Amino acid sequence: MNRYVVLLRGVNVGRAKRIAMADLRALLSDLGYEDVRTHLNSGNAVVSATRTSPERVATRVQRALADRHGLEVGCVARSGDQLRATIAGLPWPDRATAGAKLLAHFLSADPDPALLEAHDPRSLDSGRIALGERVMYQWCPDGVLAAPPASAWLEKHTGVVATGRNWNTVTKLTAMLDA
Structure with missing residues (x-):
């Protein structure tokens, strides 16, 4: 039995969705x-399943949300190994202690290299945005609300679904995978 994290994009942040x-x-x-199990009220869940992949989990959940609840939302899923690799790949491990100011934007797929070259999100905030394996890290020293909207920008220019979580949530979800 494998464990997966399910991340819904943009649910419960306003009156819609x-x-x-x-x-x-x-x-x-x-x-x-x-x-x-769910965590917080923002579309984070941990599930167990056999004979599937994170991409299949995300597709099934996204379709079921649309069919059963009329919610057109992006969904990204990660296996336990993938989530642990996101943590291991953090380019600024010293900043992990300020988890509310550190974001991991999980990507549904690898962006097209040509689009990424033409629209590099690192240009939004030099030295504070880094790319990893299907993840974009963002350091927000002045708070998330003062930071450039990197997820929306990346989605607009590459067509890849991106959903951000602060580092506190990332580490909590990882602990839930292992519980």
Whole structure:
């Protein structure tokens, strides 16, 4: 049995695209996932499944949200190994202690290299944005609200779904995978 993190993009941040975490847990259970747990009220879940991939998990969840709840939201999933690799790949490990100011933007796919070259998100905030394996890291020393909207910018220019989580959430989800 493998464990996966499911990350929904843009749910429960305003009046649109709302889903109760109890409803999300029920949906995930109905899809056949086991050991379903959610974290916070922002579309974070951990599930167990056999014979699947993170991409398949994301596709199934995204379709079910649209079909059952009328929610058109992006979904990204990561295996436990992929999430641990995101943590290991952090380019600024000394900043992890300020977890609310450090973001990991999880990408649904690798951006097209030509588009990425033409629209490099690192140009938004030199030295504070770095790219990793299907993740974009962002350091926000003045707070997330004062930082450039890197996820939206990357999505607009590359067409890849990006959903950001602060480092505190990333480490909590990793702990949930291992619990």
